[in-house]
Amino acid sequence: xxxxxxxxxxxxxxxxxxxxxxxxxxxxxxxxxxxxxxxxxxxxxxxxxxxxxxxxxxxxxxxxxxxxxxxxxxxxxxxxxxxxxxxxxxxxxxxxxxxxxxxxxxxxxxxxxxxxxxxxxxxxxxxxxxxxxxxxxxxxxxxxxxxxxxxxxxxxxxxxxxxxxxxxxxxxxxxxxxxxxxxxxxxxxxxxxxxxxxxxxxxxxxxxxxxxxxxxxxxxxxxxxxxxxxxxxxxxxxxxxxxxxxxxxxxxxxxxxxxxxxxxxxxxxxxxxxxxxxxxxxxxxxxxxxxxxxxxxxxxxxxxxxxxxxxxxxxxxxxxxxxxxxxxxxxxxxxxxxxxxxxxxxxxxxxxxxxxxxxxxxxxxxxxxxxxxxxxxxxxxxxxxxxxxxxxxxxxxxxxxxxxxxxxx
Amino acid sequence: xxxxxxxxxxxxxxxxxxxxxxxxxxxxxxxxxxxxxxxxxxxxxxxxxxxxxxxxxxxxxxxxxxxxxxxxxxxxxxxxxxxxxxxxxxxxxxxxxxxxxxxxxxxxxxxxxxxxxxxxxxxxxxxxxxxxxxxxxxxxxxxxxxxxxxxxxxxxxxxxxxxxxxxxxxxxxxxxxxxxxxxxxxxxxxxxxxxxxxxxxxxxxxxxxxxxxxxxxxxxxxxxxxxxxxxxxxxxxxxxxxxxxxxxxxxxxxxxxxxxxxxxxxxxxxxxxxxxxxxxxxxxxxxxxxxxxxxxxxxxxxxxxxxxxxxxxxxxxxxxxxxxxxxxxxxxxxxxxxxxxxxxxxxxxxxxxxxxxxxxxxxxxxxxxxxxxxxxxxxxxxxxxxxxxxxxx
Numbered sequence: 001x002x003x004x005x006x007x008x009x010x011x012x013x014x015x016x017x018x019x020x021x022x023x024x025x026x027x028x029x030x031x032x033x034x035x036x037x038x039x040x041x042x043x044x045x046x047x048x049x050x051x052x053x054x055x056x057x058x059x060x061x062x063x064x065x066x067x068x069x070x071x072x073x074x075x076x077x078x079x080x081x082x083x084x085x086x087x088x089x090x091x092x093x094x095x096x097x098x099x100x101x102x103x104x105x106x107x108x109x110x111x112x113x114x115x116x117x118x119x120x121x122x123x124x125x126x127x128x129x130x131x132x133x134x135x136x137x138x139x140x141x142x143x144x145x146x147x148x149x150x151x152x153x154x155x156x157x158x159x160x161x162x163x164x165x166x167x168x169x170x171x172x173x174x175x176x177x178x179x180x181x182x183x184x185x186x187x188x189x190x191x192x193x194x195x196x197x198x199x200x201x202x203x204x205x206x207x208x209x210x211x212x213x214x215x216x217x218x219x220x221x222x223x224x225x226x227x228x229x230x231x232x233x234x235x236x237x238x239x240x241x242x243x244x245x246x247x248x249x250x251x252x253x254x255x256x257x258x259x260x261x262x263x264x265x266x267x268x269x270x271x272x273x274x275x276x277x278x279x280x281x282x283x284x285x286x287x288x289x290x291x292x293x294x295x296x297x298x299x300x301x302x303x304x305x306x307x308x309x310x311x312x313x314x315x316x317x318x319x320x321x322x323x324x325x326x327x328x329x330x331x332x333x334x335x336x337x338x339x340x341x342x343x344x345x346x347x348x349x350x351x352x353x354x355x356x357x358x359x360x361x362x363x364x365x366x367x368x369x370x371x372x373x374x375x376x377x378x379x380x381x382x383x384x385x386x387x388x389x390x391x392x393x394x395x396x397x398x399x400x401x402x403x404x405x406x407x408x409x
Numbered sequence: 410x411x412x413x414x415x416x417x418x419x420x421x422x423x424x425x426x427x428x429x430x431x432x433x434x435x436x437x438x439x440x441x442x443x444x445x446x447x448x449x450x451x452x453x454x455x456x457x458x459x460x461x462x463x464x465x466x467x468x469x470x471x472x473x474x475x476x477x478x479x480x481x482x483x484x485x486x487x488x489x490x491x492x493x494x495x496x497x498x499x500x501x502x503x504x505x506x507x508x509x510x511x512x513x514x515x516x517x518x519x520x521x522x523x524x525x526x527x528x529x530x531x532x533x534x535x536x537x538x539x540x541x542x543x544x545x546x547x548x549x550x551x552x553x554x555x556x557x558x559x560x561x562x563x564x565x566x567x568x569x570x571x572x573x574x575x576x577x578x579x580x581x582x583x584x585x586x587x588x589x590x591x592x593x594x595x596x597x598x599x600x601x602x603x604x605x606x607x608x609x610x611x612x613x614x615x616x617x618x619x620x621x622x623x624x625x626x627x628x629x630x631x632x633x634x635x636x637x638x639x640x641x642x643x644x645x646x647x648x649x650x651x652x653x654x655x656x657x658x659x660x661x662x663x664x665x666x667x668x669x670x671x672x673x674x675x676x677x678x679x680x681x682x683x684x685x686x687x688x689x690x691x692x693x694x695x696x697x698x699x700x701x702x703x704x705x706x707x708x709x710x711x712x713x714x715x716x717x718x719x720x721x722x723x724x725x726x727x728x729x730x731x732x733x734x735x736x737x738x739x740x741x742x743x744x745x746x747x748x749x750x751x752x753x754x755x756x757x758x759x760x761x762x763x764x765x766x767x768x769x770x771x772x773x774x775x776x777x778x779x780x781x782x783x784x785x786x787x788x789x790x791x792x793x794x795x796x797x798x799x800x801x802x
Contacts (some may be wrong), residue, residue: 044481045481056488056508
């Protein structure tokens with residue numbers, strides 16, 4: 001057994017794409033009920049593709065428990081959301097009696113929409129529960145991972161840190177990132193071995209350098225543009241600054257991931273390293289977007305051809321291809337119907353295929369890059385880890401499912 | 410680590426063994442990996458695991474109990490486990506894992522194990538699903554049909570009248586925008602004679618019955634045959650409806666119906682209830698292709714089931730109001746007849762809200778009521794009615 005373990009990813013584009021396409025189709029024709037099994041199967045694939053020292057990870061979640069958890073969450077959410085939303089709506093109505101002008105009328109509408117905030121604590125609660133469920137259903141070398149109960153502690157911490165980051169215009173963001181990650185990491189287990197997040201939150205600041213540059217470009221460029229009355233300068237700096245901001249955001253996330261991973265420790269002995277690269281991730285996203293755009297164009301072109309052919313509005317050569325010259329006058333209702341059905345089928349297939357492409361070209365390749373960049377040191381210590389008790393998890397990730405967060409996997 | 414091969418000799422299976430191969434074994438209790446030697450014993454229908462660190466040095470896995478993990482990314486290996494009677498976090502398989510990479514062994518196991526891909530369902534699963542499903546459906550039904558309407562009813566009673574009026578006015582403005590009005594009040598029609606006729610109409614109807622709200626009745630310039638009641642006594646009659654009516658009594662009947670909605674606080678209650686149930690259906694149907702359409706359809710059906718009851722009540726109230734004011738209900742019946750006509754000619758026309766009870770049935774009810782009425786008096790003079798109908802000109 002080697003002293004260090006390098007993460008490996010064995011997933012392939014073809015099999016995952018066909019798995020996605022198949023399960024998404026089943027989800028569609030079962031009016032969404034199959035989505036719990038679809039998600040389970042995709043996770044089984046991705047987990048099993050991830051390996052360390054040749055040993056694959058395993059996802060032990062089931063579709064059935066997700067369905068049961070979802071039904072459980074429905075009971076809680078129906079009662080909570082129904083009552084809280086109506087109460088907030090009512091108080092929103094009473095805040096302003098008579099809107100005397102446009103601003104007050106807008107404020108009244110705004111007060112009514114504040115009801116949406118009622119869902120925010122639930123979203124955070126669901127985020128923690130979903131992560132806990134995924135962790136509890138993950139195994140490596142037959143040993144379960146696990147996470148302690150602590151969703152409400154996470155909710156109020158996340159609300160507090162988020163508020164602080166908001167009012168300091170993002171200056172406290174590293175503090176939020178670090179402490180929330182530490183809250184979750186410190187409650188995570190591998191078998192009977194506990195994870196620990198060490199390090200300082202200030203060490204995340206260098207990760208914000210590209211965000212800072214982007215903000216400077218935006219502010220200086222726009223100020224100069226207005227002073228010099230040059231719309232070209234202002235426009236260019238807004239464009240450049242905006243793109244830089246997006247890239248800077250990705251850079252921060254990757255930087256934070258690397259720094260936080262290096263400062264993680266398992267059982268006080270096993271350490272980690274991570275060398276994920278921003279350039280690679282952005283390259284993956286860009287090629288993925290290009291592939292999706294390309295597939296969309298091909299799909300629409302194909303549908304257009306069928307439309308022309310079946311509605312008899314074809315060009316001469318195309319008409320000949322489909323059996324003789326077709327006159328615009330020979331409008332054929334039957335073939336028009338067939339054409340509509342074919343196009344409807346193609347349209348659905350295109351939507352499913354685009355989802356699959358995004359999973360295969362973007363999500364899986366990013367996972368692959370990140371997994372491959374992680375290194376575990378002092379691995380022989382892992383031999384002494386022992387199994388932990390199973391976590392029954394009555395609600396699985398039902399709250400996240402019901403609130404539509406977390407995406408396909 | 411000692412080479413397992415050397416220690417194996419005593420157990421090597423006498424002549425019966427078909428294939429031998431190495432495999433990785435995890436016992437599910439510790440993280441220690443054992444590189445076991447695997448033998449497929451066909452006559453005994455078992456997979457034999459050999460390693461000196463195993464308890465007794467050997468384990469027998471019955472072929473019938475072997476289960477492989479599903480949807481695995483690596484096709485060059487097989488991850489095996491054993492069927493279990495009970496487990497919390499996996500589909501009834503034991504915690505031990507055996508990873509086989511030897512192609513021949515993988516092929517033989519796949520060929521010889523009948524239930525390799527079978528997935529066990531824990532006993533009592535159907536009961537659990539039905540129970541949970543019943544609870545979820547019960548909670549939703551209880552919320553949507555009992556608790557939310559009851560809460561909305563209470564809140565509609567205790568809301569301060571000032572707030573209700575302010576809210577109603579903003580709803581009327583929204584309506585105006587939907588009908589195509591660009592500025593507030595831009596679509597509202599007014600003429601001295603028309604306003605006077607409308608005022609007389611309202612006064613006649615409310616004089617005998619008495620109304621809790623200060624009514625604010627206005628006419629909007631649009632072809633739609635419709636009328637609305639917003640919270641706080643805000644009533645809008647649309648020009649299309651005034652023109653479609655043949656008698657002042659027909660207009661009066663519609664107005665009485667809308668006054669009934671105001672008095673019953675139907676739109677206040679409806680909006681409060683909608684605020685509560687918004688999103689509940691979205692929770693259930695979730696996010697999949699076509700899900701939005703399903704949510705919209707379910708919401709529409711839910712809404713029309715609520716309103717049908719309110720409409721029937723408003724009709725009854727309107728008939729009483731007409732009777733108190735000595736106005737014949739005949740006009741109500743005639744108006745429904747002409748509506749039924751419009752409906753049959755142009756089924757696509759948004760006629761007086763599709764949520765209203767069947768127009769023919771309503772016409773019959775109004776006519777039956779009219780037959781029981783005593784002497785009645787005309788609501789408006791022909792000249793006043795003409796002024797009302799041309800209020801937008």
